[in-house]
Amino acid sequence: MASTADSATSRVAEPSLAARMSRLPSATPTQRRWLVLLGALMLFDQADLNAFAYAAPAVRAQWDLSVGDIGILTSASFFGMFVGSTAGGWLADRYGRKWTIIGATFWYSAFSLACAFAVGMVDLTIYRVLTGAGLQAMVAVLLAYVAEMFPRHLRGRIQALTLAVGLAGIPLMAWFSRFVIPTGPSAWRWIFVLGAGGVVIGIVSIWKLPESVRWQEANGRGASAAPIVEKLEREALSLFGALPEPEEEGPIVKARTSELFGRAYIRRTLVAAVMLTFLAVGFYGFNSWLPTLLVDHGLSASQSLTYTSILSLAAVPGALFAWLFIDRWERRRMLWIIESIVAVLMLVFGFTNSAVVLVASGLLITLLLQTGTAFVFTYLPEIFPTRLRGTGTGFVNGIGRIAGFGSGFLIAGVYAGLGYAAVFIVTAGAMALMGMTVGVFGERTTNRSLEQIATTTDPTEDVQARKAAGRTDEAVSPA
Structure with a gap:
């Protein structure tokens, strides 16, 4: 009888797979290989996401479109992104991260x-809606995947590095456009051929990218995920020696989508949705429209592409800059500071008559927008629990994309x-309001486990409760 009790106690005390992954002191060789694939997936996503911005002046010239027509085409992608973000998150929470990404x-x-x-504006609009759906479904779920498959003390830097690799797609697409588009009136079509290259990485991912360990454990498939964790632990032991004891991160239970709007998470859902609404107007209002605005402001199409190609070079350093801190x-405070600086620089950009100031401010805007993006990409998946991470991240991203849809017309x-x-x-x-929203009302997430963040409803209450209890590393469950 005692033996049975001891066996039961042993089973209860056995650490979760999530806790065992979180204790890894650094990324293992296997995780680094995942990172290469994730970065490549993000690279083609970012290349395709920015494809129409660079093609727009040539499309407008060939089809004799108005600025309003370009607004419709730009907005079409964002409408698709809303659908893709919401559907992708739902699919990822029910059927897995890996296959949704692929x-x-x-x-x-x-x-x-x-x-x-495409032969005209109508079918190109339809294709951009459908492209946008896939783009946002992929990136929303990829953010959740990164948050779940790397140690908590590395989450921010891994997200920043993934984004940095992905952002290389922007100068890739920009310079490809700069040299290809001037070769003929229909040469813009090759931009979208390049954007379709992500299918190659998707095929490789079928064999090389595992399903999320946390998702499998949350859905009763821990036995399938255990060999992945065991392999990571063996690699970590060979590299770093003894591993620290796992710190249990709490039970994972089945999700109800309605929880996003319940007492525990309604504030997070609303703050994230408002934050991404302002971000869509500011970020895409600048990046998606800049080539077209510069042409209408007096530059030739070639000059506009040259200028925006130069600005695109600041994208990757922007994400890598985030790596430093x-x-x-604290992520929410840094977002407030970064976006406030961006707001000032945008005003300088819009009112200057100096070419030097225009280039300098444009480079700084591009750099800091991507620094902020690294923070956003890290922050969003952190604020929702594992059972709601795909749905929550997808939903708020979807709201942001609807704002992007409206921003085209705005x-x-x-x-x-x-x-x-x-x-x-x-x-x-828009950028100033975005920073203030997350800075004042956002959650404290830096260097906290996903489960600690998930079980805390108010960051101020969390700090006060932990101080009162004499603790520095535990979260307080909502009352």
């Missing part, structure tokens, strides 16, 4: 290729009615 990659690659064969200082209307400088007043205001 399926979404195949989906957007197919419709990006279809864009290359993303896991050191920017077109502001430019037509109030002119070039007014566009940058709008984008600057």
Whole structure:
């Protein structure tokens, strides 16, 4: 009888797979290989996401489109992103992270290729909607995957590095456009062919990318995930020697989507949705419209592409810049500071008459926008528990994409009615409000386990409760 009791106690005391993964002191060789694949997936996502911005001046010239028409085409992608983000998160929570990522990659690659064969505005709009759905489904789930498959003290830096690799897709697409588009009136079609290249990485991922350990454990498939964790532990032991004892991170239970709007998570859901709404207007109002605005402001199409290609070079350093402090200082506060600086720089960009100031401010805007993106990509999956991570991240990203959909019409209307400088007043205001929203109302996440963050409803209450209890590393469950 005692033997049976001891056996039961042993089973209860056995640490979870999530706790065993979190104790790893650094990324193992296997995790680094995952990182290469994730970065490559993100690279083609970012290349395709920015494809139409660089093609727009040539498409407009060949098809004799208005600024309003370009606004519709730009907004089409964001409508698709709303659908993809919401559907992708739902699928990932129910059927797994891996196959949602791969399926979404195949989906957007197919419709990006279809864009290359578009014969008019109507079918190109439809293809961009469908491409956008795949793009956002992939990236929303990839963020959750990174948060779940790497140690907590590395989450920010891993997200920043993944983004940095991915952002190389922006200068890749920009310089490809710069040299290809001037070769002929229909040469813009090759941009979308390049954007479809993500299918190659998707095929490799079928064999090389495992399913999320946390997702498998949460869905009763721990036995399938155990060999992955055991392999990581063997690699870590050979590299670092003895491993620290696992710190249990709490039980994982089945999710109800309605929890996003319940007492525990309604604040997080609303704050994240508002934050991403402002971000969509400011970020995409600047990046998606810049080539077209510069042409209308007096530059030739070739000059506009050269200028935006130069600015694109700051994207990768921007994400790498975040590496220096993303896991050191509180993410919500840093986002407030970063986006406030971006807002000021956008005003400088919109009102300067100096070419030097225009280039300098544009480079700094691009750099800091991507620094902020690294923080956002890390922060969003952290604020939802494992059982809701895909759904929650997908839902709030979807709200942001609906804002992006509206921003296409907003920017077109502001430019037509109030002119070039007014566009940058709008984008600057949006970035300032985005930073303030997360800085004042966001969650404290830096250097906390996902389970600690998940079981705390208010960061101020959390700090006060832990101080009162004399603890520095435990979260307080909501009352």
